[in-house]
Amino acid sequence: MAKSFADFPRFPLAHLPTPLGEMKRLREALGDDAPRLFIKRDDCTGLGGGGNKTRKLEFIVGAALADEADTIVTTGALQSNHARQTAAAAAAAGLDCVLVLMDMVSYQGAAYRRSGNRLLDDIFGADVRIIPPGADATTFFKTVLSELDAKGAKTYFTPAGGSTVTGSLGYAAAYLELADQLDALSIKGARLVHASSSGGTQAGLVAGRLIRPDGPLVHGINVYRKDTDKMRDDITRLAADTAARLDLGALADDAVILEDGFLGEAYGVPTAGMVEAVEMVARAEGILLDPVYTGKGMAGLIALIRQERFKADETIVFLHTGGMPGLFAYDEEFGGSR
């Protein structure tokens, strides 16, 4: 028998269920042939500015506490939403938090290295270590870990994006939450579109679909890596491992659908489609996306609608995975009147 989510240590952090709203004005803006559009507001998970990591962190922090750790260590880019949310989760759980951040994005906007998530990491009281340019990341990590060890800290490490089986449990549970919300609206055969990066969100959703095979088909939009095939393989492996942790059946070979063409030059580098999507959704719906993930994810959804991949009689749910603080790090890309 499949395991229940209650079988895993979990530290409550999120405001659940997150709302599911319809985007009628965005649909109108996209023209007569656009599908019915909904948005699942995981930007409203409530912890430290909201976002998808809150759901993963409920299980990650649960595991850290079960291990009797007193310090959570994680990593990511300088503007990592995962790092910011981990700092907030650690604060809420009374744990110390060490963030090892990589200055890996070529974007040179003036606010990128000091505002947005980077500012919030400091406000949440995280111990932020930035890998200096040219330094070897593994050596840097080892030095930080041995320093913590020497101080007697009991560390719990979670990788970039919190994309482990433990973290993905949060999105398997989220999938069931959404399937119930669609049931309540009598919506059948919907599709779920979201920005995919380190893959834990998509892996969890795909594993959750094994429990509710009548739920929406999941389309990830690659906002992370040039090699989409390799990324799809990695997410498939994580989804299969998550399904195994829940004692679910086997995953279909083609269960992970990953759309490419929306990354642009590289991870974290703005695209024209992202700017259009952020401004369009803000002006049609009063909803803020972000420059690195949901903006490119929404740009992908808009492009797929314009290419008529999704038809007028379909229902598409966009999963808003958060990231709004990133707008302040990329302020030069938007507006135009300042």
Ligand SMILES: Cc1ncc(COP(=O)(O)O)c(C=O)c1O
């Ligand atoms: C706002 C936002 N959306 C989407 C994602 C992608 O989630 P995942 O890394 O689980 O693929 C991230 C990851 O950092 C994120 O911060």
